[in-house]
Amino acid sequence: MKTFAALLKREWLEAxxxxxxxxxxxxxxxxxxxxxxxxxxxLSDGGVVVVIERMDEAGNTERHERISETMTTxxxxxxxxxxxxxxxxGKLRTIIAAGFHSTYFLVLVFIxxxxxxxxxxxxxxxxxxxxxxxxxxTILSKLVTPVWLVPLLVVAAMAVSWILLLGLLSAIxxxxxLGSVTRLWAHSGIASGILxxxxxxxxxxxxxxxxxxxxxxxxxxxxxxxxxxxxxxxVIPIISERIVLGSNVIGGFLLRHLExxxxxxxxxxxxxRTMMVQSVGDQLSLLLTGDLWLGVALGVALLAGxxxxxxxxxxx
Amino acid sequence: MNVIDAQGxxxxxxxxxxxxxxxxxxxxxxxxxxxxPNGSGKTTAIKALLGLTLPDxxxxxxxxxxxxQQRAELMARTAYIADTxxxxxxxxxxxxxxxxxxxxxxxxxxxAERTLASTDIRLNKKVKTLSKGMxxxxxxxxxxxxxxxxxxLDEPTLGLDILYRQRFYDALLxxxxxxxxxxxxxxxxxxxxEHILTDVVFIHHGRQILxxxxxxxxxxxxxxxxxxxxxxxxxxxxxxxERPSLKGIEYIFRHAxxxxxQHLGEISRPNLAxxxxxxxxxxA
Numbered sequence: 001m002k003t004f005a006a007l008l009k010r011e012w013l014e015a016x017x018x019x020x021x022x023x024x025x026x027x028x029x030x031x032x033x034x035x036x037x038x039x040x041x042x043l044s045d046g047g048v049v050v051v052i053e054r055m056d057e058a059g060n061t062e063r064h065e066r067i068s069e070t071m072t073t074x075x076x077x078x079x080x081x082x083x084x085x086x087x088x089x090g091k092l093r094t095i096i097a098a099g100f101h102s103t104y105f106l107v108l109v110f111i112x113x114x115x116x117x118x119x120x121x122x123x124x125x126x127x128x129x130x131x132x133x134x135x136x137x138t139i140l141s142k143l144v145t146p147v148w149l150v151p152l153l154v155v156a157a158m159a160v161s162w163i164l165l166l167g168l169l170s171a172i173x174x175x176x177x178l179g180s181v182t183r184l185w186a187h188s189g190i191a192s193g194i195l196x197x198x199x200x201x202x203x204x205x206x207x208x209x210x211x212x213x214x215x216x217x218x219x220x221x222x223x224x225x226x227x228x229x230x231x232x233x234x235v236i237p238i239i240s241e242r243i244v245l246g247s248n249v250i251g252g253f254l255l256r257h258l259e260x261x262x263x264x265x266x267x268x269x270x271x272x273r274t275m276m277v278q279s280v281g282d283q284l285s286l287l288l289t290g291d292l293w294l295g296v297a298l299g300v301a302l303l304a305g306x307x308x309x310x311x312x313x314x315x316x
Numbered sequence: 317m318n319v320i321d322a323q324g325x326x327x328x329x330x331x332x333x334x335x336x337x338x339x340x341x342x343x344x345x346x347x348x349x350x351x352x353p354n355g356s357g358k359t360t361a362i363k364a365l366l367g368l369t370l371p372d373x374x375x376x377x378x379x380x381x382x383x384x385q386q387r388a389e390l391m392a393r394t395a396y397i398a399d400t401x402x403x404x405x406x407x408x409x410x411x412x413x414x415x416x417x418x419x420x421x422x423x424x425x426x427x428a429e430r431t432l433a434s435t436d437i438r439l440n441k442k443v444k445t446l447s448k449g450m451x452x453x454x455x456x457x458x459x460x461x462x463x464x465x466x467x468x469l470d471e472p473t474l475g476l477d478i479l480y481r482q483r484f485y486d487a488l489l490x491x492x493x494x495x496x497x498x499x500x501x502x503x504x505x506x507x508x509x510e511h512i513l514t515d516v517v518f519i520h521h522g523r524q525i526l527x528x529x530x531x532x533x534x535x536x537x538x539x540x541x542x543x544x545x546x547x548x549x550x551x552x553x554x555x556x557x558e559r560p561s562l563k564g565i566e567y568i569f570r571h572a573x574x575x576x577x578q579h580l581g582e583i584s585r586p587n588l589a590x591x592x593x594x595x596x597x598x599x600a
Binding site (some may be wrong): 005006007014123126127128130131133134135284311312 | 341363388389390398405408414415418
């Protein structure tokens with residue numbers, strides 16, 4: 001256990017500046033845009049719309065319109081029911097969370113692609129292998145730290161961002177005398193949001209295991225251009241299936257797992273035009289699906305392959 | 317029981333036969349020099365001993381375990397320094413010490429910190445900011461603080477100045493060797509380690525071509541300084557090598573009777589470098 005803890009710490013230390021820069025940067029972004037929007041709102045009578053337009057640059061048009069409605073009236077919530085208030089604040093949380101999810105996903109892809117490859121390139125793999133650590137534990141630590149431990153930081157950063165924005169909304173509310181700040185905070189849903197995110201990331205780690213394990217497998221096996229190999233190799237069977245069988249079973253499977261990896265808690269609805277927020281119950285229900293466990297089995301097989309390559313491959 | 321028992325190791329990389337039936341036996345408490353020209357298979361042999369590469373054929377036991385199948389168990393009792401800096405550059409010295417302390421039960425942290433305190437290396441420095449000499453000092457401080465039964469060194473002083481190389485080997489003898497531990501060392505600087513070795517193994521084209529206890533070199537090999545008028549008599553005894561020098565011609569003989577050599581000239585024990593050149597000829 002002590003050995004595994006040391007390995008997890010090593011994985012954290014190696015990429016901590018990337019993780020911290022990404023999360024602190026996003027907190028700063030949310031805060032700056034929120035503050036700017038508040039200033040504009042104060043100066044332009046109802047200009048809270050500006051907040052939405054800023055935030056919506058990362059989203060699609062439809063959502064933009066709906067969110068705009070939400071935000072232009074969010075401060076004037078005295079006529080809303082508690083349920084409406086919670087729903088609208090929930091949408092605001094979701095937008096902020098989506099920014100964190102997508103940024104974290106991009107960081108995660110590059111961290112996992114480099115987790116073994118970088119050590120082989122700088123030859124430090126020889127040092128790590130000169131330590132009494134098993135190859136299994138080493139590879140497992142490269143999965144666990146970024147996929148299940150770093151999200152604790154991400155969720156904490158999200159919570160800070162939510163709280164900062166609620167603070168700004170409180171300031172607007174107080175200055176406009178539009179409602180009870182106590183009621184705003186009581187129905188902010190931050191606690192349930194944190195729980196939802198934590199469960200979401202835990203489930204995401206399992207749901208997206210084939211993707212994450214694939215990146216580690218590539219990192220341990222190829223001798224150059226890991227990103228290219230990681231993309232090109234899966235594309236071949238997808239295209240082959242489409243040409244030969246006219247079906248898209250492999251592509252569909254990969255896309256489902258990829259979508260949730262990039263935007264956990266936001267799964268596409270059936271018409272694929274809007275994103276649906278997944279409740280904790282919905283997330284947990286994924287554990288009962290064969291799709292998840294098929295992916296876990298594939299992920300475990302890929303991790304076993306990564307161990308096999310890690311044992312044989314040394315410096316580049 | 318031998319610390320290392322390797323028999324008939326083979327390893328191919330494409331068309332290159334890096335190991336071609338390599339044998340190595342190392343008894344406890346010995347300091348073995350593994351000597352060979354570039355590309356002779358030294359590093360591949362070292363990697364096989366450490367479980368870092370999988371031999372295609374042959375049998376191998378290090379400290380009683382199979383390195384490929386039980387590398388973690390082996391590395392709990394073995395320490396290794398490679399031919400170039402392999403410490404992770406992004407890590408701080410203090411974090412590196414924490415890591416080794418976390419994974420190695422045989423690591424004496426106070427000893428490592430005492431050793432580092434006597435150097436210019438500061439704990440809050442990143443490894444990549446250290447000079448090459450400091451890098452090796454740091455690695456040595458970590459390794460010497462591990463209570464390992466076997467130390468494997470692959471060109472450990474490559475690129476270091478002569479002063480530091482000497483300190484390195486002094487530290488090895490004074491701080492590490494206790495009569496129980498064993499060391500396998502490869503180096504190009506044969507003269508620098510000759511005085512610390514108990515055994516020498518020459519490797520060439522992936523095969524062991526000589527394995528000797530250093531004490532028996534003088535019994536098996538002789539160097540004779542011959543004047544040119546005696547050259548034909550010397551050649552008649554089929555020497556391993558002939559090399560002109562300022563004082564005459566130096567011949568190295570193997571298994572030659574002392575009485576046959578005495579009348580040829582001054583007899584002495586060849587050093588490792590001379591033996592290496594004599595055995596490998598122009599290929600050395």
